[in-house]
Amino acid sequence: IDEARNRAFFSQFLESDALGAQHLLYVDGSAAGFSTIYRSFSSSRAIPVATLNDLYVRPELRGRGYGRALIEHAAAYARAAGLSRLQWLTALDNTQAQRLYDSLGTAKSGWYFYALST
Numbered sequence: 001i002d003e004a005r006n007r008a009f010f011s012q013f014l015e016s017d018a019l020g021a022q023h024l025l026y027v028d029g030s031a032a033g034f035s036t037i038y039r040s041f042s043s044s045r046a047i048p049v050a051t052l053n054d055l056y057v058r059p060e061l062r063g064r065g066y067g068r069a070l071i072e073h074a075a076a077y078a079r080a081a082g083l084s085r086l087q088w089l090t091a092l093d094n095t096q097a098q099r100l101y102d103s104l105g106t107a108k109s110g111w112y113f114y115a116l117s118t
Contacts, residue, residue, distance in 0.1 A: 017081070020050070023073055025057070025066055033057035035070040037077060037086070050078035052088035055097075067100050089113050 013022045013036075020038040024031055036054035041047070052074050057066045071086075078086045090097050102108075 020053075021077055022054075023070060023077070025070055027061065027066070031058075032061050033066050033070055035074050037074050039081070039083065042084075045084075047084040048082065050074065050081070050083040050086045052086055055088070062096070067097070068104070071100075071104060 010022060012019060018039070020036065022034060022036045025033040033056050034054065035052060035056075038051045038053050040049050040051045042049050052071070055067060055070055055074075057070070075086045090101065
């Protein structure tokens with residue numbers, strides 16, 4: 001992890017939410033988790049969307065509703081920003097996260113995620 005690069009990159013969210021937002025969750029005065037939401041577009045639907053790129057809760061605090069709270073907060077942010085939906089990806093073997101996502105009434109897609117390094 002390059003701390004200087006991360007600090008420079010994530011500081012953009014402090015200046016403006018034009019690209020998105022990062023939300024921190026504190027429990028008893030200590031950072032417990034965070035989410036990062038990017039503003040994007042769905043060209044197939046011609047709508048602005050929010051992409052939940054990061055959702056993290058410290059392992060010892062999982063299962064207490066904090067992940068749900070972060071997702072609900074991200075959805076509220078997206079609604080307030082006029083973004084039409086909140087979307088995200090998860091690993092096929094991340095069954096703990098999938099149980100949370102399934103409990104939210106979300107719709108799973110049949111898409112595969114591909115990446116090409118440039």
